[in-house]
Structures are given as structure tokens and as C-alpha cells.
Amino acid sequence: MKIGQYDLYSIETSEFSLDGGAMFGIIPKTLWKEKLSSDRLNRVDMVTRSLLLVNGDRKVLIDTGNGSKWAKKYLDMYNIDFSNYDILSSLKKNGFETDDITDVICTHMHFDHIGGNTFYHNDIIEPTFPNATYWISKDNWALANQPSVKDQGSFISQDWEVLEKNNMIKLVDEKFLDGIDIYFTHGHTDGLMHPIISDGNKKLFYGADIFPTHAHLPIPWVMAYDLHPAKTMSEKSKLLKKMYEQEWILFFEHDPFYQACTIDMKGKCYCIKSVVEISE
Ligand SMILES: [Zn+2]
Known part of the structure; x- marks a missing residue:
């Protein structure tokens, strides 16, 4: 798909699972089980999916997924699975390498969104995208470095320490790249950045964690992970x-x-109008 100056590629980076109760907050399983299946541990099967925007030499990756720096205990807990694809194979499939990426937009700093920012190379953590600027919101940076008791488990400093040391991070609180608008929300976490890519005809909104799946289209269907669910x-x-x-x-x-x-409305409830394929 092309929108404005950018060619868009869907980059699947891992399969994983999170607890169904946490994914749907106050919504009972009798309702959400009709939308997404869960395993014997009540975990909902999901993916981490990034979006790559390409305009000539400029290659902008939005989020990097769970990454590979996990001990077995956590791979098992979150059911993280790279057997079908990972960030490298998905980039390669579309003709790109990690060295090509010029910019990484980190929507927010939860581990399933920026885990792929860094990786282990011979037991040392290194930037996955050595030529990239990593863009992080000022508000989310402040929270990640001083999280609350509720969300401290979602931030893992290994995902950004080496980037900070190498001066690869730029903190922002407004639009920073040509052709990409940024919409901020604050219900899921402080200063979550949603990139918007648009031209005269089409507009794409990056849902991140206020619309993690199609099952989260109804307004009260929000995650228990959210810091401020009513705000979401x-x-x-x-x-x-x-x-x-x-x-x-x-x-x-x-x-x-x-x-x-795209979005439709039936009665008072929002739902899918038509499924859109960004890339194969
Ligand atoms: Zn999140």
C-alpha cells in the first residue's frame, strides 16, 4: 500500500499470548471468547506487528515487537514464538536489512513494543538498528524511567540503555518527521504516540495499545493494563x-x-467495515 510519500509494509515480528482477563479488563470471558480464542492457561493468542514506511533512503519502522532477549521462563510465560517469523525475516522478505532503517518510532516503551530495539550479540546488548534515530515521547520516557508499581513490569531498561549511551534517542512531544503526524493519547500509558500517515485520499492511524485488536473496537473493551482506563x-x-x-x-x-x-457502526457499537491488507 502507498499513502502519500510512503510505501507501507506490515512487518510481523513475533507471535505471543497475554492473559485474556488482562486484555479485556471488565469485559467477561463469556463475551470476549466469541472474538478471540484462548489457551488452557486463559492466554489470548496475538502477534506483534510493526509498520515500515519507506520513501527512498528514508526507512521508518514503527515499534519493534518483543525482541529476542528473553530468558526461557518469560518465553514460556508470554508464549513468545518466532517459529513462523521474526523481525529480521519479515524485513528480509520485503527486501530490507536492519542497517537500512533510518528511524524507529517507539509508540511507547512497553516491552512488547520496543523489545526489538536491541539484541544480544555475543552476550553483549547492541542496537538492532545501528544507523537509526530512535524517537521516544518525553512523557513516556519520564514514566519508563520512574514507573509506578502498577506498570513497572512493562518496562525493561535493557530495551533502551545502550541506545541512550550511544546518543541514539531523541525525545519528542510533537510532530518530528516529514509526512508523519503524531496523535498523543494518555489513557493506556503517559504520552503514547500514534503515527498518522495521510494524503488527500487515505488516512492510516496506528492503533498501538488503545486498539490492540479488532476485538477492542467497542469503547468499553479496554485492557486492565491501562493506567487510566476511563481516559482510554x-x-x-x-x-x-x-x-x-x-x-x-x-x-x-x-x-x-x-x-x-476501516470502521463501521451498527446501532451504537463500532465494528469492522472492511479488512485492509497493508502488504502480503
Ligand atoms: Zn502497552
């Missing part, structure tokens, strides 16, 4: 209205089935 609901409400009225494309970072979709 009002942020979703505003965004869904715009997406529905203006026919935006919504990109899903964690949906096991769909890369993206």
Missing part, C-alpha cells in the same frame, strides 16, 4: 467517531488475524 475510553470514543466519519484505516499491532480495517 474517552480517547477511543473521539477517535472512532473520526475514523467512522472520515473512513480512516486503523492499523492493529496485536491482532492475530487482521493487519488493519
